[in-house]
Amino acid sequence: MPKDGTPAIPVIEFQTLGKVFGAGDAAVHALRAVDLRIAEGEFVAIMGPSGSGKSTTMNIIGCLDTPSSGAFRFKGVEVGGIDRTRRALLRRRYLGFVFQGFNLLARTSAVENVELPLIYRGVPASDRRRLALRALARVGLAGRERHTPAELSGGQQQRVAIARAIVTEPAVLLADEPTGNLDTAMSREVMDLLVALNRDQGITVVMVTHEPDMAAYADRVIRFVDGRIEADAAGGRAA
Numbered sequence: 269m270p271k272d273g274t275p276a277i278p279v280i281e282f283q284t285l286g287k288v289f290g291a292g293d294a295a296v297h298a299l300r301a302v303d304l305r306i307a308e309g310e311f312v313a314i315m316g317p318s319g320s321g322k323s324t325t326m327n328i329i330g331c332l333d334t335p336s337s338g339a340f341r342f343k344g345v346e347v348g349g350i351d352r353t354r355r356a357l358l359r360r361r362y363l364g365f366v367f368q369g370f371n372l373l374a375r376t377s378a379v380e381n382v383e384l385p386l387i388y389r390g391v392p393a394s395d396r397r398r399l400a401l402r403a404l405a406r407v408g409l410a411g412r413e414r415h416t417p418a419e420l421s422g423g424q425q426q427r428v429a430i431a432r433a434i435v436t437e438p439a440v441l442l443a444d445e446p447t448g449n450l451d452t453a454m455s456r457e458v459m460d461l462l463v464a465l466n467r468d469q470g471i472t473v474v475m476v477t478h479e480p481d482m483a484a485y486a487d488r489v490i491r492f493v494d495g496r497i498e499a500d501a502a503g504g505r506a507a
Contacts, residue, residue: 277344279440279472280306280329285338285348287324287495298324300495301338308439311466311473313483313503316492322476323444325492329474330363330442331355343439360389364433364471368445370425372417372432378404379413382432389436403431406469407461423454430461434471441465443475447482459485463505 282304289296299321306312316322327333328340331347334355340348347358372381382400391399404413407427417425426446433441443462447455463485466473475486483489484504491499 276307278305278341279308279343280304280474281339281341281344282325282328282335283339283341285328285335285340287321287328287333288336297495299328299335302495302497304490304497306472306474308472309466309470310488311463311486311503311505312475313486313489314474314476314492315478315480315483315489316498320492321495322492324495326442326444326474326476329440330365331359360385360436362439364436364438364441366426366429366433366441366443366446368448370417370422370429370449372425372428374417377414377416378409378420378428378431381417381428382435385432385436399435400431403435404428406434406465407431421454422450423457426450426454426458427461430458430465434465434469438471440472440474443473445476445478447477447479455479455482 282302284301284303285299286297286301287299289298314322314325324333328335335348339346342358342362379397379400382403383396386396386399401413404410407430409424409427409431412420412424420428446462447458450458459482462473462475465471477483486503487505489501489503490497
């Protein structure tokens, strides 16, 4: 909370937000009047069964989709209705993405994979390499910069994906089932890294997961059912 006592503006806010796919008898209400606030620096896990609305929530936060009704604000600015070009600019400037499938280029080195978002930003080559190497060091992969994905373990590949997500210094890191393809040991390794980035770098983390053990790493766990928030409670770190 600011020193003057006024409530802090949340980095992410939904106000009676709804999302409908289709129309008439074929309409599917993916989200129903959802109210949600996520503060800067929080680590939030989103859970729920298939079709509960969690993926739609992540897509809207990630500016990959738009609400049908209500408001979506990012850092206090209404962004739910902005055009595709401005959504792309917001993604590029403020958001980082980590996916279950890593989404690395197979024949490309770790450092070249991490450089990709910087290429889209038009960052000069010399600066790209420096920033990519620094991001890989931050995730514990110094010395493996020249390795291709085939030469890395699953946990290391996800670390490369996280380095790629944070190389642009995003305000929010969106992680969609980041441990879904990993064994238990590698899952814990990746979750420890996400916790460290959240705690030490102040990056807001929003993670979708089906795994209660992984959700327990978060400060807060939000459970969706039938397009509504059923529960919003402290996670393992905040309990």
